[in-house]
Amino acid sequence: MFEKINEIMWMDNGCLEPLYEIEDLDDRFLITFDLPYVDKDNINLYVAEDSIELEASMKKTLCWERWGTIQRKIIFNQFKKQIKLPEKVNPEKTTAWFKKGVLNIDLPKFEKKHLVIKI
Amino acid sequence: MNDKNLNSEVRVKVIEETDKRFNNPVIIVGFPEVGLVGTIATSFMLDKLNFEEIGYIDSELFPPLVVIHNGDIKNPVRIYSDKDGGIIVILSEIAISPSIISPLAESLVDWFKRKNASSVILLSGISVTNRLEIEEPECIGISNTKETKVMLKNADIEEMLEGFLIGIYPELLKRCKKEGVPGTLLLSQCFPNYPDPEAAASVLKSLQKLINIKIDLEELFVKGEEIKMKARDLMQQTRRVIGDIQKNIEQSLPIMYG
Numbered sequence: 573m574f575e576k577i578n579e580i581m582w583m584d585n586g587c588l589e590p591l592y593e594i595e596d597l598d599d600r601f602l603i604t605f606d607l608p609y610v611d612k613d614n615i616n617l618y619v620a621e622d623s624i625e626l627e628a629s630m631k632k633t634l635c636w637e638r639w640g641t642i643q644r645k646i647i648f649n650q651f652k653k654q655i656k657l658p659e660k661v662n663p664e665k666t667t668a669w670f671k672k673g674v675l676n677i678d679l680p681k682f683e684k685k686h687l688v689i690k691i
Numbered sequence: 692m693n694d695k696n697l698n699s700e701v702r703v704k705v706i707e708e709t710d711k712r713f714n715n716p717v718i719i720v721g722f723p724e725v726g727l728v729g730t731i732a733t734s735f736m737l738d739k740l741n742f743e744e745i746g747y748i749d750s751e752l753f754p755p756l757v758v759i760h761n762g763d764i765k766n767p768v769r770i771y772s773d774k775d776g777g778i779i780v781i782l783s784e785i786a787i788s789p790s791i792i793s794p795l796a797e798s799l800v801d802w803f804k805r806k807n808a809s810s811v812i813l814l815s816g817i818s819v820t821n822r823l824e825i826e827e828p829e830c831i832g833i834s835n836t837k838e839t840k841v842m843l844k845n846a847d848i849e850e851m852l853e854g855f856l857i858g859i860y861p862e863l864l865k866r867c868k869k870e871g872v873p874g875t876l877l878l879s880q881c882f883p884n885y886p887d888p889e890a891a892a893s894v895l896k897s898l899q900k901l902i903n904i905k906i907d908l909e910e911l912f913v914k915g916e917e918i919k920m921k922a923r924d925l926m927q928q929t930r931r932v933i934g935d936i937q938k939n940i941e942q943s944l945p946i947m948y949g
Contacts, residue, residue: 593884606919672823673916676823
């Protein structure tokens with residue numbers, strides 16, 4: 573556990589990895605991102621069959637003098653995250669909505685074809 | 692003054708760095724759990740009420756880290772008190788891993804008894820799947836004595852009647868009951884894995900109905916985004932330690948009638 577505590581979620585290029593959650597609901601994935609300081613209009617979401625990519629600009633550039641566990645100055649203005657999906661999804665049927673600073677993405681999986689085998 | 696547990700086998704020590712006398716204090720605890728409700732609530736409370744730091748909790752079981760605040764090295768689990776010694780607050784800036792729960796609860800309840808605590812109030816959250824649809828999170832309570840149950844009722848805080856609780860708080864409640872220390876757990880509806888300042892405001896609103904403190908909660912809403920950003924690292928740690936599955940069990944019903 574201890575080494576994981578020191579893992580950091582930001583990059584040196586002004587981008588920050590958002591907190592996110594993936595839920596596998598059998599026929600779909602539900603992914604949420606926590607995006608403080610972000611307006612709906614500044615979110616770009618790219619969905620492919622096997623991955624999604626999020627870019628979200630913040631309302632303002634944030635500068636923290638002593639950031640988190642690493643205690644050093646950091647400036648950032650964007651969230652960025654790419655997620656590789658464990659199963660293929662249908663980008664055409666993907667929907668997304670943004671509420672209370674949380675982006676919700678509903679990614680339906682491709683329907684699995686089941687054959688009935690006569691015995 | 693060091694107020695250490697005498698038993699050398701005790702692996703968690705409560706260290707007091709003051710000679711302050713306490714007058715049957717109310718002890719409030721805020722550990723990181725779902726939504727970081729307890730940590731956000733106690734941090735905010737300490738900031739607004741100007742409590743002084745009076746000690747810390749030390750253990751070989753804690754991660755080997757210190758917290759730097761304004762250039763000072765601090766223990767991540769600290770104890771604060773008001774001027775009169777009537778209220779004590781315990782705040783943790785590290786997640787409490789399962790291996791620490793039992794020895795930490797044992798040492799804390801032992802210390803609560805030695806301080807003659809009039810009541811222990813634990814602040815936390817209860818994760819709800821429809822949190823996005825909830826405008827104002829509700830707070831429910833669980834108490835371990837008849838008297839504190841009445842206090843909950845008089846404060847219009849609904850009592851949790853059925854369910855499971857997991858983590859440090861049920862262990863504290865259980866041990867408090869065994870040792871005759873009145874204990875109450877306040878739980879606000881919250882996001883499971885994202886810092887939730889609104890839920891922290893809800894739990895503080897309920898706390899103010901139980902004890903005589905007054906805190907302007909407006910800033911928790913105004914600075915919600917800033918609080919969320921600052922709490923990211925701790926939320927990430929806490930998620931790893933607690934695990935989604937464990938907390939989801941709390942929404943299930945126990946199988947037995949009791």
